[in-house]
Amino acid sequence: MSPSRVLLTGANGFVGSHILSQLLNANFSVRAVVRSQSKADSVRGDFSSPSLDFAIVPDITAPGAFDEALKSTPPFDAVIHTASPFLYRAVSNNHEFLDPAIKGTTEILQGIQRVAATSVKRVVITSSFAAIGAFGLYDDANKVYTSADWAPTTLEAALTTTDLGLVYLTSKKFAEKAAWDFLATEKPAFDLVVLNPPMVYGPLRHTVSQIGQLNESNTRIYDLFVAPANTPETPMPPNGVPLYVDVRDLAHAHLRALQVPEASNTRFLLTAGQVSSQQIADIVRAEVPELESRTPKGTPGANGLPETAYTADSSPAQKVLGIAFRPMRETFSELASQLVGIEKAQGQ
Numbered sequence: 333m334s335p336s337r338v339l340l341t342g343a344n345g346f347v348g349s350h351i352l353s354q355l356l357n358a359n360f361s362v363r364a365v366v367r368s369q370s371k372a373d374s375v376r377g378d379f380s381s382p383s384l385d386f387a388i389v390p391d392i393t394a395p396g397a398f399d400e401a402l403k404s405t406p407p408f409d410a411v412i413h414t415a416s417p418f419l420y421r422a423v424s425n426n427h428e429f430l431d432p433a434i435k436g437t438t439e440i441l442q443g444i445q446r447v448a449a450t451s452v453k454r455v456v457i458t459s460s461f462a463a464i465g466a467f468g469l470y471d472d473a474n475k476v477y478t479s480a481d482w483a484p485t486t487l488e489a490a491l492t493t494t495d496l497g498l499v500y501l502t503s504k505k506f507a508e509k510a511a512w513d514f515l516a517t518e519k520p521a522f523d524l525v526v527l528n529p530p531m532v533y534g535p536l537r538h539t540v541s542q543i544g545q546l547n548e549s550n551t552r553i554y555d556l557f558v559a560p561a562n563t564p565e566t567p568m569p570p571n572g573v574p575l576y577v578d579v580r581d582l583a584h585a586h587l588r589a590l591q592v593p594e595a596s597n598t599r600f601l602l603t604a605g606q607v608s609s610q611q612i613a614d615i616v617r618a619e620v621p622e623l624e625s626r627t628p629k630g631t632p633g634a635n636g637l638p639e640t641a642y643t644a645d646s647s648p649a650q651k652v653l654g655i656a657f658r659p660m661r662e663t664f665s666e667l668a669s670q671l672v673g674i675e676k677a678q679g680q
């Protein structure tokens with residue numbers, strides 16, 4: 333039977349608010365977990381649905397953090413856990429990335445065991461390509477990643493490095509690993525579905541009134557392709573992680589992950605495919621008239637990626653979850669238009 337009562341963590345985030353939107357549209361009853369009353373108020377401002385209620389969990393690493401949130405009448409059928417630190421500007425040391433990611437994951441799973449073990453049948457966790465890719469730690473030229481791959485990052489390196497990027501990557505690997513380890517050792521009644529998206533881009537579902545409040549991945553798009561500091565002559569920025577997924581397709585995958593029995597105990601690499609800076613720039617310049625005089629021009633029409641750039645196989649997600657990825661034109665034109673709107677509204 334398909335679940336109807338769902339606990340969603342990270343509900344005020346970029347990805348979380350799209351998942352919340354799609355859950356409510358599909359008639360789920362949702363308890364959104366956020367860190368403060370003011371965050372609950374802003375989610376409520378975006379979603380007036382009577383099928384939405386809230387739990388405040390100020391510290392997801394505290395023992396028993398989710399126990400109260402997980403108590404519900406009617407009880408929860410499923411849990412979606414997206415909360416995890418990704419904003420570099422909000423993190424000042426390695427533990428602030430690692431602890432909420434890893435302990436937050438074990439806390440919610442232990443909480444389910446303690447207070448919702450008889451009702452929760454499935455847990456869906458938002459992991460990342462960070463838990464899969466090499467990110468320069470080995471040569472992945474020409475590689476086609478699959479969900480069988482695991483990142484070579486180590487906790488030892490993440491605890492001592494000054495590279496916060498490496499710490500974020502590691503936080504996602506070990507958070508996901510903690511979930512699979514929990515399943516193996518505790519043998520809970522629920523099963524697990526893990527989604528591993530690379531860069532997630534696309535329009536915002538939640539209210540963001542200042543560019544400075546954007547989430548990490550869309551901040552990248554703003555800084556490199558939209559911000560007034562750019563001109564058509566600005567050198568084309570590096571490609572970064574050249575794989576992406578639209579946030580709406582990722583949110584849809586979370587819903588399907590709740591519903592599809594065959595997804596049980598599977599991790600799904602979820603990408604629409606490769607994207608280069610040149611492709612993003614071409615779309616933004618063609619689709620958003622204000623940006624033609626700003627966005628780096630480069631060599632329009634060129635692919636922009638080295639021939640050896642790695643790619644990834646998302647066919648299991650397409651087959652099992654039934655996900656169809658939308659064209660990249662929609663993702664980047666809608667996002668860039670919205671970013672221009674936010675910029676204008678804040679009076680920049």
Ligand code: NDP
Nearest residue numbers: 342345346347367414415416417432460530531532547549
């Ligand atoms: P956002 O920053 O928009 O949302 C992150 C969510 O996690 C927010 O609800 C945030 O709450 C919560 N969170 C962050 N830090 C903590 C913490 N220390 N304790 C409790 N809650 C916390 O990011 P996204 O929506 O982009 O990310 C959502 C998920 O998707 C994350 O798990 C991320 O790793 C994953 N992901 C995102 C990608 C992307 O490109 N955007 C790529 C791959 C995976 P608060 O507002 O209170 O900080």
